[in-house]
Amino acid sequence: MVNSDVVVVGAGIAGLICAQRLRQMGHRVIVVEKSRGLGGRLATRRLSSGHADHGVRCLEVQGALTQGLIDRLCKCQILQPWVDRIHTFDRSGILHLDDSPQPRFTSATGITSVAKFLGTGLEIWHGQRVKGITATAQQTWDLTLEPTGAPSASRLTANALVITIPAPQALALLEPLLHQGLAPDRVAMVRSVKFSPCITSIAAYSAVQQPIATSLPWRAVTFLDDPDLDWVAIDSSKRPDAPCPTVIVQSTARFAKEHLETSDLQRVGQQLLERATVLASWLAAPEVLQVHRWRYAFATQPLPVDCVVADYPLPILCGGDWCGGGDRENGDFDQKHAKFDTRGLRIESALRSGLSAAEQLGMKFQGISLEAASQAVSLSNLKVGAMLAETIDQI
Structure with a gap:
């Protein structure tokens, strides 16, 4: 059995920035992640011809936190500008270029490079799924782990717990704690969060197609009121030395639910490619096709708070990009087709949620109750921006 001050469940953006902040406060933090990689939907798929970003498409400024992160990653040459404008395919079949520029940033080595940067120096247990959580008589959390990859310790204890996986997965860990005194209203908050899915086709084509792909008038296209297609991008355009075209096609939530x-999945992925032939006929004939199912792609009903906090029976906080609630309040949610556009606040919310959880837990370790800490932590944009800058400057 291994003991830690804090265990963070989930190595997405919220979990990584929370763990970094707590580590820099001097606490021992272990991040438990069920997959082999980092980043959650900051995901890059390796292919024989290169790689492709099949989750988060790119980074763009959504607020003070994403601005600070992008600035730092550009300075470190982890991120580079990709496109300023993308096209929209409207219901009449016409392509329109964005009227106003909105710089998008990507990494030549894949969007997961952002997560690798945020994970620098952290103790991360990969390939471990948290199967169950129990509060012990010794006033610690006892976590039972189930290996999904390389075997490691099957038990882990911590003085505090931060859960940053998607809300439905967090709920499965929280509900058994109700009989140990976990506040029902906190569990109800997590239960209220709703997600929509997405299916992504990752297609690689012959090098013969590369001149054709580079001559296209578009690099990325969003679809307006399409029942099946949400996004098509020449992902290889993020890498000037790409030997052959790689294309990402992402579905609407409606198509994914169906x-x-x-x-x-191969048949479904091929169906998406055939729908994308409205842009280019050769998209239906890849040399390689991989398909990924995102069960929890978009928080369609997020929480209005930065994180969910409970102090009994032991400190436990939950957060992620499903906290903050900015998407619906800013009108980015399309109820008819259940999708979010790329101007949503998901990454901004994830950063804010992780920093808020770390700040409140830091106060708890100084002897302040989480209830008092939650009331005391009022993170203005200026304050939270300074916290992020301080955190990433120490990575």
Whole structure:
């Protein structure tokens, strides 16, 4: 059994920035992540011809936190500018270029490079799923782990717990704690969060197609009121030395819900490519096709708070990009087709949620109750921006 001050469940943006902040406060922090990589939906798929970003498409400024992160990553040459304008394919089949520029940033080595930067110096246990949580008589959290990759310790204890996985997965860990005194209203808050899915086709093409791909008038296209397609991008355009075209096609939530439980994802992925031929006929004939199912792609009903906090029976906080609630309040949510555009506040919310959780837990370790800490922590944009700058400057 291994003991830690804090265990963070989930190595997405919120979990990583929270763990960094707590580590820099002097606490021992262990991040438990079920997959082999980092970043959650900051995901890059490796291909024989290179790689492709099949989750988060790119980074763009959504507020003070994303601005600070992008500035620092550009300075470190981890991020580079990609496009200032993207196209929209409207319901009449016409492509329109964005009227106003909105710089988008990517990494030549894949968007997961952002997560690798945020994970620098952290103790991360990969390939470990948290199967259960129990509060012990010794006033610690006891976590039972189930290896999804390389075996490691099957038990882990901590004085405090931060859960930053998608809300439905967090709920499965929280509900058994109700009989140990976890406040029902906190569990109800997590239960109220709703997500929509997405299916992503990752397609690689022959090098013969590279001149054709580079001559296209668009690099990325969003679809307006399409029942199936949400996004198509020449992902290889993020890398000037790419030997052949790689294309990402992402579905609407409506399409994903219809096909989410299918046993033949290849067929569904091919269907998306065939729909994308409205942009270029050769998209239907890849040399390689991989398909990824994002069950929890977009928080369609997020919480209005930065994180969910409970102080009994032991400190436990929950957060992620499903906190903050900015998307619906800013009108980015399209109820008819259940999707978010790329101007949503997901990454901004994730950073804010992780920093807020760390700040409140830091106060708890100084002897302040989480209830008092939650009331005391009022993170203005200026303050939270300074916290992020201080945190990433020490990475």
